[in-house]
Amino acid sequence: MADEDNSKKLWGGRFSADLSAEALDFTQSIPADSPMVAEDIWGSQAHAIMLAKTQIISEEDLREILYWLEHARSEYEAGRLQLQSELEDVHMNVEVLVRQGAGPEIGGRLHTARSRNDQVVTDARLHLRGRLLDIQELLAALQEVLLERAEQHTETVMPGYTHTQHAQPISAGFWLTGYASMLQRDQQRVAAAYHRTNQCPLGAAALAGTSFPIDRNLTAQLLGFDGVIEHALDAVGSRDFVAEALSALAILATNLSRLAEELVLFSTYEYGMIEIPDAYASGSSIMPQKKNPCIAELTRARTGAVIGRLMQILTMLKGLPSGYNRDLQEDKPPLWEALDTVEGILHVFIPMMQQLTLNTERMAQLAAANFAAATELANFLVRERGLPFRTCHEIVGGLVAKLISEGKTLDDYQRVAQLLAEQGQQLSSEEVAEIVNPSACLHRHVSQGSTNPEQVAAIIDTLKAAVVDTKRQLTAARSQIKQARHHTDDIIQHILAGNPLSECDV
Ligand code: ARG
Secondary structure (H helix, E strand, C coil), X not given: CCCHHHHHXXXXXXXXXXXXXXXHHHHCCHHHXXXXXXXXHHHHHHHHHHHHHCCCCCHHHHHHHHHHHHHHHHHHHCCCCCCCHHHCCHHHHHHHHHHHHHCHHHHCCCCCCCXXXXXXXXXXXXXXHXXXXXHHHHHHHHHHHHHHHHHCCCCCEEEEEECCEEEEEEEHHHHHHHHHHHHHHHHHHHHHHHHHHCEECCCCCCCCXXXXXXXXXXXXXXXXXXXXXXXXXXXXXXXXXHHHHHHHHHHHHHHHXXXXXXXXXXCCCCCCCEECCHHHCEXXXXXXXXXXXXXXXXXXXXXXXXHHHHHHHHHHHCCCCCCCCHHHHHHHHHHHHHHHHHHHHHHHHHHHHHHCEECHHHHHHHHHCCCCCHHHHHHHHHHHXXXXXXXXXXXXXXHHHHHHHCCCCCCCHHHXXXXXXXCCCCCCHHHHHHHHCHHHHHHHCCCCCCCCHHHHHHHHHHHHHHHHHHHHHHHHHHHHHHHHHHHHHHHHHHHHCCCCHHHCCC
16 A cells, blocks of 8 residues: 655654755665665564564564565566665665555554664675675685696796896796785685674664664574674664775785786786786777787776775764764765675686786796896805805805896806806806706795795695685585575565464574
8 A cells, every 4th residue: 555655754754844856866875775675675574573573563564564575575586676766765665665565554663673774784784795705706716716827837937026127036836826825815804804794783773772672683693694793882883894894805906906917017028928818908999919908907997996995984984973974874885886896806807817828938038037046046155165145145246247247147157157266166067057047946945935846836735725715614604694594584484374473483
């Protein structure tokens, strides 16, 4: 039954005039709320069941309310539920559907012992938790790709850089696992944000809790939360979980942006160490020869937007007095945007990294060039000749300066041996060749976590085990949510079939 007038002004009693069109347009949150329709309905279902279980509403009223909530849900799932901006937000939209269906006498009972303040933050947490699991899953898939690629390249030499200058030879597997290792901490940060997010604020009501004997643990359990956020004022007024999620996303995006930057650099003609797969590069409309790393460039740029969304939230929060403030409505657009952006980056990075060509010949050429093995030559003199490292650093430094002035490199083994002899260090040119060989340099490294192929293989094993662990946690978290949804559904079906709540597993 329609109750148009009353239904459109749920808080109308105190007001003598309708909200002006401009004010409504300014304040409504329909676009920000639209990802949370299913969540709002589920939250209302859990709340209604709890109200009946605690005998705050009757079972007959519960049946009617659940019937119309299920109706709203199937309309939404069929794509027929259009949120109306005149109703301000998703909560009013869903409640009005129930009030129109069940009538004001019964439908009007749904909002007992609840406020939009605890509703909105419940919906946001329900939605965010699923999105964080999606991010973790994509992140695990990217880690897997990096580790699989790395496995094939523990012996592939390439130059390692400091200050973007040739430093020492490393393996391509070492380079790739560097990112997989970095992303493991991102996994942990997103997982931590998930655990802080998956706590139930419902039942905090407007700010102070309620004088009805509600059961907050029951609603939390029906919604698949890990627990409740006890303090009511904190529960409705705090958004640090949003800041934490955004912070995890901003750091993750920053790490991906560093990889993006290296893809841009390494795919230039000058480096020539990698080639971006054709399907993930763009051409130029004027220069026929161009192949541009646009995905990497856009990732770099969009990372700026994700960081901006974190700053936006922190700035919004820092001046707020306790309790709900309407400012908090502005938490969702930046959160959804950052989630979409990071998800988009991960989606495209997974296949792009899988199909990335490593130009191993060019890598080997660069690894041997530009004195990248100089440290190993100094280390040899320390180890084999018992000299202090500083002395060897001096000897090799002088040698490099001399070679540069002669237009020669460390590959000029004979000249290197000659110059070393002038410093009182007799070495055959074969010995020099072995010392400066980039592949031999990798193998000579012995320290934990070094570029030695065995060390890299060990790191790959450790990280693969961590990914397996993440996936196990993801499966457990998803099944907890799914089971909670099924449990709520079972109760709904049982009640709609005319059975008493006492015969339900509530
Ligand atoms: N649209 C609001 C938000 O997103 C819902 C809560 C509104 N509460 C209120 N008292 N006006 O935060």
